[in-house]
Structure formats: structure tokens, C-alpha cells
Amino acid sequence: MTKAQDTDDAEDFCRICGYDEERFWEHSVPRSAICPCCGTESGIGDMGEPTWEGLTGIREYRGHWVGNGAQWRSPTLRPKGWDLLKHIANIPPEWR
Numbered sequence: 001m002t003k004a005q006d007t008d009d010a011e012d013f014c015r016i017c018g019y020d021e022e023r024f025w026e027h028s029v030p031r032s033a034i035c036p037c038c039g040t041e042s043g044i045g046d047m048g049e050p051t052w053e054g055l056t057g058i059r060e061y062r063g064h065w066v067g068n069g070a071q072w073r074s075p076t077l078r079p080k081g082w083d084l085l086k087h088i089a090n091i092p093p094e095w096r
């Protein structure tokens with residue numbers, strides 16, 4: 001199945017940082033996938049609701065990650081010329 005055929009493309013993105021090479025959620029169930037970029041495990045660090053109040057935890061986690069230099073958990077996977085602002089622009093709008 002390609003991404004274009006998915007019913008919920010937002011599940012292919014890390015809710016914290018926007019990394020998109022992993023499936024973090026499946027049918028609204030976390031897959032316990034650990035993001036190689038920000039290190040968040042789906043179902044642990046990214047729980048919340050896409051509402052202003054419900055995003056508080058996600059925004060705190062993201063802010064902490066960025067505030068500490070947006071370090072990659074798996075630095076070897078970091079693309080050459082990686083751009084933080086382009087990366088976080090991948091965060092699905094409802095999780096920003």
C-alpha cells in the first residue's frame with residue numbers, strides 16, 4: 001500500500017517532529033514506533049487530542065526537543081543538509 005492510498009496519512013508522521021519514514025499509528029492505535037529523529041515513542045510521548053488543550057503535552061515535548069537543539073536519536077539517519085524548519089513543516093496540521 002502506498003501512502004497515497006492510505007485513509008489516514010497523518011498516521012505516517014511523527015506528531016512531535018514530522019518525521020515521515022515510519023508508520024507511528026495504525027487506525028488510531030499507537031504502534032510503539034520510536035522516532036529516529038526526536039526519539040518519541042508513539043503511544044507514550046505523543047498522546048493527546050487535536051484540540052488546543054489536548055495538544056499541550058505534544059507541544060511541550062516538541063518544544064523541549066527543539067530547545068535542546070533538535071538532536072537526532074539516530075544521528076546516522078540524519079540526511080545531509082537536513083533542515084529543521086522544513087522537517088517540522090511535515091507535522092500534520094491537526095498536531096501542530
Ligand SMILES: [Zn+2]
Nearest residue numbers: 014017035038
Ligand atoms: Zn519525531
